[in-house]
Amino acid sequence: MTGDPNGAKAAELACPACGEIVFAGEVFCEECGHRLAGAQPPEPPAEPAPVEVPPAGPAGRSCPGCGGTVIDVDGYCGSCGLRQPAERDHVEMTVTARRGGTNGTRPVVAAGASDRGRRYSRNEDALAIVAHTAGVAAVVSDGVGSSQRPDEASRAAAETGAAELVARLDAGEDPEDATRLAALKAAAAVAALGTSPGDAPSCTYVSAVTRGAAVTVGWVGDSRAYWLSADGAVESAEEIEDVELAEVSTGDMAELGPSRRLTDDDSWAAFMVAEGSLTEAEAEAHPNAHVITAWLGADAGEVRPHVASFRPAGPGTLLVCSDGLWNYFPEARDLAALLTPGLDVPADRSDASAAADPAADPLGAARTLVRHALDAGGRDNITVAVIPLPSPAAPQSSIPQSTSPSTEQPR
């Protein structure tokens, strides 16, 4: 992280037409009605080839509110006035292995879901999950609400990052190099969206790749990756500090045992905690808690992605998510509990509870996590990617043991 709180992304954005403070996710300025952040919510991302999207798109273009069929160009129903849900409002995806499983089928190796939430009028998060020859690459990006066109930024970041990861991993490149270079390529793609200093679409970035049993994460900003151990064990707070060590590790990858967070936010809160100025609780309660200190965008300066690699000691789930989820469930153990069948799931949600086992049903697990964030308030866009490990595609006996050692150098 830059460590410079003055370089923090402004928490507030002004309307370009009247100067009034506007909030992330607002499509129109509350003061003057000026349409913010460009035009309509853009078309859904053109999905990378291996990604399957269930049919959630524009079926007959009839209004979900009243069934009316006249939808005007601004996206409002001609009879009841309802703003039509954008295709990006709720996105789900599953990814199957590139190669067939033991019985010739192609099992689901990862899944993800992204939702507008209950507070914002559009989804500015983006998600991309792609299978590569030896595993999965997932990218989650959260558009910075105080920038222009944050939804375009996050989409560019997720698409570019995932495509670059797959290309490099398929070419046999080291996962840490691939992770860093993909993040930089995503950063360049987002920076290219900026047309002026006042128009610099920005976003966070977090990627996770698996190669056999090894995991590499990379991030800029405050979107996160977690390891959720299948046995329910949780790492103590002290051990979590190993993250920074792992990042500069030149030798063996850190072993992943109990559930833990794998990333370390580039945020004001994290900075203050790291400096010892505030406790975690104090920092989270501060108005600046969500101000990020690093991001992708034309105004981001030099982007330095953090990269860390891990080797799971046992089965578990690699979770990649935006703050729309972790705001409600910041601790790894809280997230793990959401996916433990039978725990704090109401009886009438038995479907969700049954679907919560990530190994058996990654998409069900992703939906469960999104549902919990919505039930908790859905104040922000929510995006999750769920990658069970060991991969359902890999025969249990043949987890590749030889992954390249980390080559990340201290900078």
Added chain:
Amino acid sequence: MSEQPQFTVKIDQNKYLPEGGREVHAIVSVEATAAEGAAPVSASTRASEVIIIDTSGSMSYPDTKLRAAIAAAKVAIDTLRDGVEFAVVSGSNVAKMVFPARPGLVAATPETREQAKVALNRLKASGGTAIGSWLRLADELFDDVQGGIRHAILLTDGKNQHETPEELEAVLLRCERRFVCDCRGVGTDWEVAELRKIASALLGTVDIVADPAGLVADFQAMTEAAMGKSVADVALRVWTPQTANLKFVKQVLPSVEDLTGRRVESAPQAGDYPLGAWGAEARDYHICVEVSPGEVGKELRAAWVKLVVPGAPGEEAQVLATGNVLAQWTDDEARSTKINARVAHYTGQAELAAAIQEGLQARKDGDIDTATARLGRAVVLANEAGNDEITSMLRRVVDVVDLGTGTVRLKREVNKADEMELDTRSSKTVRTRKDETVTTLRGEG
């Protein structure tokens, strides 16, 4: 060179509603600016003007009224653009043509202007006041020029004594949307409510010219404003969702005028509210829509506001500008409880106009308590809105004891002209200035 000005529609509102919330308020600001490089109004813009001068007997008591009215009419004629078709009508128990001699309009040229002035010089005051008959003649004169800018000036000094209110009502109904009429009362023997009603029905302004000496400047200003109009018949078209109820549409700048009852159904789920002619000017409207409550997070277009030139029946309306009034339900109280400053400002000014008119009526009726309470409230509202003109007029009618609480005492002696001026101008509003909040108390000079 474009003849039409550039119109813009701007919406001010807080779109956020609490769970279960139904009422959406918005201020619609319509502004027209002359197209760049273009003259404000092209010489080819078709326009017509009818000047109606009261020549009832009272106009010669004192004689200065009639002489001032003639002088004012002459200045108005001089202010007409060449080619504007005009006529002068005199009104008493009946309406008579002054110029031209036979009913009709004549294009303004140096010669016709002179002829009209000569005709004006011959005016004599006698007889009664039947305003409906004057307007009926004007309406006939405008028959041939529908489609162009149509403007009348009506000057009177008395009450409409020589026809029934029903007769006047019937004429107003017939004249609605046929022409715009600015009304002026000279002296203090006319009825504010009566003239306000005429001006309101005919989308014009109403004002008092207590001293006849002020007529010349006033007529000149009115005619200049009329010559500044470049689009004849503009309407506010408001679309609302099927289940919604459009509670009101009010003009709130430059004056308060309830347009709700003027609706003309124009398209599915939409109605037109006629606004008359437009020049390079700005007017604000307050609209209130009641919608069916929606889920938190849901966003609705509560109204789609378009400024249109409706066009002939069966013809597509010309859309000059549009704006969206939105509604979005939220569980965030910080958002849903925020009141838009301009909505608050104009809500206060509409209440101000009502408080003044009710207070003055109560005072006339001898209901001192109501008069004191309403005028006290008016003092508070005028102060909050920064409406200095109304504040100073109020102070000629009441003594302010406590500005904060609106405690006032009715003045024992009030100049009739001051009272009528306050009444007439009570609906005149001021625009919020961006650099001040509406609740700021302004220092008293």
